[in-house]
Amino acid sequence: MSRVGKLPVSVPQGVDVKIVDDQITVKGANGSLSRVINPLVTVQVDGGKVQVAPVNETAEADAMSGTMRALLANMVNGVSKGFERKLNLVGVGFRAQAQGQKLNLQIGFSHPVVKEMPAGITVTTPTQTEILVKGADRQVVGQVAAEIRAFRPPEPYKGKGIRYADERVVLKETKKK
Template sequence: MSRVGKMPIAVPAGVDVTISAEQISVKGAQGTLVRAVNPQVVVKNDAGKLTFAPANESAEADALSGTMRALVNNMVNGVSKGFERKLTLVGVGFRAQAQGQKLNLQIGFSHPVVKDMPAGITVTCATPTEILIKGADRQVVGQIAAEVRAFRPPEPYKGKGIRYAEEKVVLKETKKK
């Protein structure tokens, strides 16, 4: 059996988990997340502990039990604590502004770049060069952060662009005469 799939998930106080035949719903302070349950995985709620087991002896069912456990663990953590990604703008004149559900970026183009945030995602800018993306769904938070970074990824010669806060950009040496 999958090593990840063997570990039970402890459901914290304030989080409500509902398991039906085709989907699992997790409700907490940060919102509600729903995911379809694969028929090859058996999910049980035993007094606040979620356990995952393969429905049959196939290798695919074994792998899916670990995958399902990781996805549900992310859902439980998301509705209780939430997830966030921090982006940094590096470059002269690069700045960001959060305006409600829109992120307005000025990143060296002749026009401002505006990114609409989906429901459940909040964006804040503590300083004009820092962007903080928060939400309950880990996949959506990471995807939005990747889409914002893709507007102007860090270039390898000066390091200008949008990067993750913990990202290290290795600069190339310029051509010598």
């Protein structure tokens, strides 16, 4: 059995985990998340712990038990604490402005770029060059941040563009005569 799959997921106070048929639902302060349980694993909730085990001894069931356990841990963490991704704008005149569920970007194009946020995701701009994407679902937060970055990824010569806060852009040397 996988090492990750053996560890139980501890459920903090204020988080409710329910299993109905093949669906697991986790409710907490930041909302509710649900996921279909893979038929290769069994999930048991006892008290403040959730245990995931493979149905049989195949390698696929073993791998899926670790994956399902990690997904459940992310769901529990998301509804209790939440996830966030920080992006920085690098470039002269590059600005971001959050307007409700929309993100308005001026990133060097002749027109502003407007990105509509999906349900459950909030976007804030602490400064004009910082974007903070928050939500309970880790996958959706990462996907929205990747879509925002894709509008203008960092270019390799000056480093201008939208980058993650922890991203290091390696700059190329310019052509010599």
